[in-house]
Structure formats: C-alpha cells, structure tokens
Amino acid sequence: QFHMIKHEDLIWKESLGQGSFTQIYRGGKVDRQDGETHTTDVLLKVLDVEHKNSWESFFEAASFMSQISHTHLLMVYGVSVHKSKNIMVQEFVKYGALDLYLKRSSVSLSWKLDVAKQLACTLNFLEEKNIVHGNICAKNLLLARGGDPNSENSENSPFIKLSDPGISMAMLGKEVVLDRIPWVAPEVLEKLELGQQCDKWSFGTTLWEIFNGGEIPLQRLDPKQKQRFYDQRSQLPCLEWAELADLISQCMQYQAELRPSSRSIIRHLNGLITPDYEVLHASGSVPE
Numbered sequence: 168q169f170h171m172i173k174h175e176d177l178i179w180k181e182s183l184g185q186g187s188f189t190q191i192y193r194g195g196k197v198d199r200q201d202g203e204t205h206t207t208d209v210l211l212k213v214l215d216v217e218h219k220n221s222w223e224s225f226f227e228a229a230s231f232m233s234q235i236s237h238t239h240l241l242m243v244y245g246v247s248v249h250k251s252k253n254i255m256v257q258e259f260v261k262y263g264a265l266d267l268y269l270k271r272s273s274v275s276l277s278w279k280l281d282v283a284k285q286l287a288c289t290l291n292f293l294e295e296k297n298i299v300h301g302n303i304c305a306k307n308l309l310l311a312r313g314g315d316p317n318s319e320n321s322e323n324s325p326f327i328k329l330s331d332p333g334i335s336m337a338m339l340g341k342e343v344v345l346d347r348i349p350w351v352a353p354e355v356l357e358k359l360e361l362g363q364q365c366d367k368w369s370f371g372t373t374l375w376e377i378f379n380g381g382e383i384p385l386q387r388l389d390p391k392q393k394q395r396f397y398d399q400r401s402q403l404p405c406l407e408w409a410e411l412a413d414l415i416s417q418c419m420q421y422q423a424e425l426r427p428s429s430r431s432i433i434r435h436l437n438g439l440i441t442p443d444y445e446v447l448h449a450s451g452s453v454p455e
C-alpha cells in the first residue's frame with residue numbers, strides 16, 4: 168500500500184499554491200538512521216478539510232504512485248495522517264510544474280520534443296502495465312531538470328516527472344470535470360470513469376500545451392461552452408508544425424479505439440525532424 172510517515176517527522180515550509188481539493192507546501196522529511204538524522208526535501212500535499220470524505224481517493228492516488236516506479240514517475244514517500252489532516256509526502260522536484268515553466272521561459276523546439284518523447288515513454292510504460300493515469304496535463308508534469316533551455320548540450324536538457332493523478336473523477340463531480348475540458352477524454356466525461364484510451368487524448372492536449380508555450384487551451388470558455396465544444400466534436404486550433412498537429416489530432420479522436428498506441432506515438436515523435444528554421448535560427452546562421 169504505502170509508507171506511513173509520523174507527523175513529527177515532517178517540517179513545514181512555505182505554501183506553494185493549491186491543486187484540486189488540496190493545498191501544497193514545500194517541506195522536509197526527517198529520517199533517523201542509526202543515530203544520524205537526515206532531512207529530505209519534500210512536497211506536502213494536504214487534502215482540504217471540507218473534502219475529507221475524498222480521503223480514500225486521495226490515498227488511492229498515493230498508493231497508485233507508490234506501487235509503480237519509473238524514472239519519469241514522481242516518487243511518493245508515503246502519507247501522514249494527523250488530527251483531521253490527510254497529507255501526501257512526495258519528492259520535491261526542483262523546477263516545478265511544466266505549464267508555469269513554459270510561460271516563463273522560451274525553450275527550443277528540440278527541448279519541447281525531448282519532453283514529448285519522455286512523456287510518450289512514460290505513457291508506454293503505463294500502457295504495457297495496463298495502468299491508466301487519468302490526469303495527464305502540463306500542470307502535472309514536473310521538471311527535475313530544466314536548466315538553460317536554449318543551449319544544446321545535454322546537462323541542460325529537460326527531465327520530467329509525471330505527478331500523481333489526484334482525486335478521482337468520480338469524487339470530483341461533473342462540475343470540476345467539465346472544467347478539465349479539453350484534457351479529459353470525451354468518453355470519461357460521460358461516464359465519470361477512466362478508460363484505457365483516455366490517457367492518449369490527454370497526451371494530445373498536453374502536446375498542444377507544450378508546443379503552444381504553455382497557453383491554456385479553451386481558457387475563455389465557461390463550463391457550458393466547454394460541454395458544447397465536445398458536443399460539436401470540435402478540435403483545438405492546429406499548430407503550424409503540420410506533422411505535430413497531425414499527431415495531436417490522431418490522439419484527440421472522439422472515437423477512443425481509433426487513437427494510436429503509445430508505441431506508434433513514440434515512432435511518430437522519433438520520425439519528427441525539427442523544422443530547419445528552428446535549427447538555423449538557433450545556430451544564428453539565419454538573420455533574425
């Protein structure tokens with residue numbers, strides 16, 4: 168299941184914002200090993216008291232992450248329960264969420280493609296284990312290494328960690344799930360339950376975010392208009408890079424069974440060559 172952490176072994180630092188039904192804090196976890204004490208940087212995710220009836224779903228997300236380990240999956244150290252506080256203790260990932268990073272930094276196309284490939288490999292790992300994450304989005308992609316995005320040398324290349332899926336759709340309720348359009352797959356919206364193909368749809372939306380510099384898709388639509396977006400089988404505005412736009416529309420097909428396998432997504436990404444203007448501009452050989 169997962170490791171129980173004693174509340175007295177937690178150190179609380181500054182608030183870092185909130186998630187769905189949760190507050191997020193920077194913190195530390197103290198480990199006592201043969202007389203030595205060692206403090207690990209952690210992220211503390213606290214379930215809101217008014218949503219404490221979602222604690223099973225909250226801890227289900229923690230055990231989901233604790234039961235599988237992969238280089239691009241976030242490490243969850245365990246959970247701590249203290250009075251009415253339910254706390255998930257996660258590894259602290261230095262550069263934080265990808266959506267904010269993309270808004271703040273200008274990154275090269277090859278940097279973005281590198282992130283896309285890492286996410287596709289993670290999706291493949293989950294698909295081969297028949298595991299559905301259910302909440303793939305740029306906000307749930309954490310950057311362990313962001314570095315100077317424009318330089319080509321490898322120690323500055325990105326390294327992502329996929330965060331926990333959070334409270335399940337069933338517990339969140341229709342209103343909150345409506346707000347997850349266009350990340351939530353259409354079939355999930357209807358039944359409020361996850362299907363095998365739903366991560367592919369969300370992968371498509373996340374690709375759109377990455378290659379649109381962290382712009383929020385359908386930001387100006389209210390829940391009713393978002394519902395209509397799906398009712399009318401609409402698609403997101405397509406990118407200039409045609410081959411990539413093509414992959415996004417393959418992933419965001421309303422018919423779930425027509426979406427590509429994660430293996431074919433990886434093949435498609437490996438077949439993409441960053442367009443010349445990108446390489447030429449990066450090398451400065453083409454006047455601005």
Ligand SMILES: Nc1cnc(-c2cc(N)nc3[nH]ccc23)cn1
Nearest residue numbers: 183210257258259260261262263
């Ligand atoms: N598992 C996680 C999740 N989020 C972070 C994080 C890092 C950072 N530099 N700023 C942040 N602002 C909000 C969250 C966060 C770290 N680790």
